[in-house]
Amino acid sequence: MTDNHPMQTTNGLVEVLETVLDKGVVIAGDIKVNIAEVELLTIKIRLLIASVDKAKEIGMDWWETDPHYSSQANRLEEENKQLQDEIRRLEEKIDQAGKQDESFK
Amino acid sequence: MSDTLHYLYAFIPSSEYESRPPDEMEGIQKNASLQYLPLGSITAVTCHVHPDEFSEENLAKNTENMAWLQEKAFHHHQMMNQLHKSYTVIPLKFGTIYTAIASLKAAVQEHEENILSLFQALQGKEEWNMKIYVKDDKFREKVMAGNQEIEKKQQEIEQLSKGKQYFEKKKMGQFIEEQVKKEIETSCKQVHQKLKIYSQAEELKKNWGKKVTGKTDGMYWNSAYLLPRGEVEAFLETIKQEQAEASRKETGLTFEVTGPWPAYHFSNFQDRGVQHGT
Numbered sequence: 001m002t003d004n005h006p007m008q009t010t011n012g013l014v015e016v017l018e019t020v021l022d023k024g025v026v027i028a029g030d031i032k033v034n035i036a037e038v039e040l041l042t043i044k045i046r047l048l049i050a051s052v053d054k055a056k057e058i059g060m061d062w063w064e065t066d067p068h069y070s071s072q073a074n075r076l077e078e079e080n081k082q083l084q085d086e087i088r089r090l091e092e093k094i095d096q097a098g099k100q101d102e103s104f105k
Numbered sequence: 106m107s108d109t110l111h112y113l114y115a116f117i118p119s120s121e122y123e124s125r126p127p128d129e130m131e132g133i134q135k136n137a138s139l140q141y142l143p144l145g146s147i148t149a150v151t152c153h154v155h156p157d158e159f160s161e162e163n164l165a166k167n168t169e170n171m172a173w174l175q176e177k178a179f180h181h182h183q184m185m186n187q188l189h190k191s192y193t194v195i196p197l198k199f200g201t202i203y204t205a206i207a208s209l210k211a212a213v214q215e216h217e218e219n220i221l222s223l224f225q226a227l228q229g230k231e232e233w234n235m236k237i238y239v240k241d242d243k244f245r246e247k248v249m250a251g252n253q254e255i256e257k258k259q260q261e262i263e264q265l266s267k268g269k270q271y272f273e274k275k276k277m278g279q280f281i282e283e284q285v286k287k288e289i290e291t292s293c294k295q296v297h298q299k300l301k302i303y304s305q306a307e308e309l310k311k312n313w314g315k316k317v318t319g320k321t322d323g324m325y326w327n328s329a330y331l332l333p334r335g336e337v338e339a340f341l342e343t344i345k346q347e348q349a350e351a352s353r354k355e356t357g358l359t360f361e362v363t364g365p366w367p368a369y370h371f372s373n374f375q376d377r378g379v380q381h382g383t
Contacts, residue, residue, distance in 0.1 A: 012363075013175075014313055014317055014318055015234065015236075015363055016178060016179060016182045017175075017178055018310075018313075019182070019234075019366065019369045019370075020178045020181050020182050020185075020198075020199045020369075021178060021198070021199050022198075023196075023198065023369040023370050023373075024196040024197050024198040024199070024369045024372060025195055025196065025197050025198060025372045025373055025374065026197075026198050026201075026373065027197065027201065027212050027215075027216060028212065029113065029200070029201040029202045029203055029212075030110075030202060030203045030204040030205070030208050031110065031159065031160070031161045031164060031200075031202040031203075031204070032161055033161075033164055033165075033168065033199075033200035033202070034165065034168070035168050035174075035199070035200065036168075036169075039313070039314075039317055041171070041174065042313075042317045043316055043317060044171050045171045045174070045175050046317075046319055048171045048172065048175075082316065083316060086316050
């Protein structure tokens, strides 16, 4: 929050997904839509953004030329791995929940 | 299957729609614009969409494509904000789609009473969300510094045998973390209480983990407020003051406010209705 009208224009990724995919009035449509858990989606989308933008930012030859970038890339790789693990964990959770709750549309 | 499907964004009051005709806006499908379908006092805001993208089968594939989902979810969000600038809006959840106008009409008829009473409840109001992020080491220092019980216990632990020390230290660590959490929660609740003065309804939401937010500070508070427009300024000013005080005292609290949103959290007429949130 920096000025008089804090962050009125920049609703973050998490918040938009959380709100639009998870909230709002639910009335039955004719088309069934199954959207995965928002937590999982957000992580996936963050991964996607990270892989495209950050890769550009870092450049192609970071691993050979610059130790600073190289360590940054290692960190990203590490984070990437953690996020992948998290996705796997959540997907397993959803599978289990899905078996218990088939009725949700 | 028909070649046109109807994507439903929102309901707005027909009286408002008639008195303020909307600008043309591009819909969720490229080259298709938003349609306004008056059904008595309720106007449904829709867009024609193509089965290539939105049939049940194709939609299932698309919602697994993160680039697609992100783009469409943001579009849904932006359209809703546009509508909300001019009208009282009941926002539908993303992906409410009908194969025929007749079934859309039937759905509106079924919920007519609820929709109309929601229009009244939401008129002139908007939703604002607040999240509080916390640097918890600040609180840890505070807990450690001010707590004689902890100090005493730590001295006792030093006297124990190595093996016992291990377990006691572990217990001690857990105790401290619990205290930190309690302290943070108390601070957040105090702010929430001040903000509740201005809101008609509020909802406490789940805090997101760091993997989701991508931030280094943890999220410790996440709530939505339904505010009459006249109260928004005071609401924001309160948060601004809280932030200023937090910065001055270096408490490690960061406030993030977003809005105005259509009343996503206070529109669910299927259960408890507007007074209690969803």
